[in-house]
Amino acid sequence: HSVRMAGESTKGIGFVQAMAEIGKEEGIKGYWKGNLPQVIRIIPYSAVQLFSYEVYKKVFRRKDGELTVFGRLAAGACAGMTSTLVTYPLDVLRLRLAVQSGHSTMSLVALNMLREEGLASFYGGLGPSLIGIAPYIAVNFCVFDLMKKSVPEKYKSRPETSLATALLSATFATLMCYPLDTVRRQMQMKGTPYNTIFDAIPGIVERDGLVGLYRGFVPNALKNLPNSSIKLTAFDTMKILISTGQKELEKIMQENQEKTS
Numbered sequence: 001h002s003v004r005m006a007g008e009s010t011k012g013i014g015f016v017q018a019m020a021e022i023g024k025e026e027g028i029k030g031y032w033k034g035n036l037p038q039v040i041r042i043i044p045y046s047a048v049q050l051f052s053y054e055v056y057k058k059v060f061r062r063k064d065g066e067l068t069v070f071g072r073l074a075a076g077a078c079a080g081m082t083s084t085l086v087t088y089p090l091d092v093l094r095l096r097l098a099v100q101s102g103h104s105t106m107s108l109v110a111l112n113m114l115r116e117e118g119l120a121s122f123y124g125g126l127g128p129s130l131i132g133i134a135p136y137i138a139v140n141f142c143v144f145d146l147m148k149k150s151v152p153e154k155y156k157s158r159p160e161t162s163l164a165t166a167l168l169s170a171t172f173a174t175l176m177c178y179p180l181d182t183v184r185r186q187m188q189m190k191g192t193p194y195n196t197i198f199d200a201i202p203g204i205v206e207r208d209g210l211v212g213l214y215r216g217f218v219p220n221a222l223k224n225l226p227n228s229s230i231k232l233t234a235f236d237t238m239k240i241l242i243s244t245g246q247k248e249l250e251k252i253m254q255e256n257q258e259k260t261s
Helices: 002-007 015-026 028-032 035-059 069-099 106-116 119-123 126-150 159-188 197-208 210-214 217-260
Strands: none
Touching: 015 028, 035 069, 035 126, 035 217, 069 106, 069 119, 069 126, 106 119, 126 159, 126 197, 126 217, 159 197, 159 210, 159 217, 197 210
């Protein structure tokens, strides 16, 4: 529910106050409002993002097979933008369902948006979202890869190593890129006064000060850091298991060939 805080026009509302108000006004169910669209969105979003990152890494490899830091950053940025573009309407629906009253389901919110605001409303704030996600995923994935490379070989395949590096890389990326995420959410809101990112940033700073760009950071971090860390850890662990399995299979096949020859 960081969207509640980021979209709140009243100054001074904090994480604890927001939690208390949601519980008082909506009960325990209020904390999971809009969760279904999030679950529906996150599955294809994560799948596209992780798969496309591996594809883009191959694209940006040099002829000698090496992948530079710039190549990793470019691959991460492209992966982030690809996954965002594919699933963006679901992200808009998730936000609208979380902050607007009077609509109980994702389908009702979608129909209302289509009827009142047109198809373009499903892509409101897409530009800032692409601009925001590109550096975030670029930094997150690049730092994760580089940290894993620097770990001693005997620790690389351990899940706890992946989890620790994923948490550190996600924290670093979140601190760097959160203001752009704030701008994205502001531009997704119905009736937003901001048309471009260049309107939104000075507008938010004028209204709330520089701290306004980090409004909702704590609940966002509490949600996204474990999410990003677990996602990268699970993906990295599966890659290691698949790679190990392939090596074992090749070894068995080679031994069988030697026995039959």
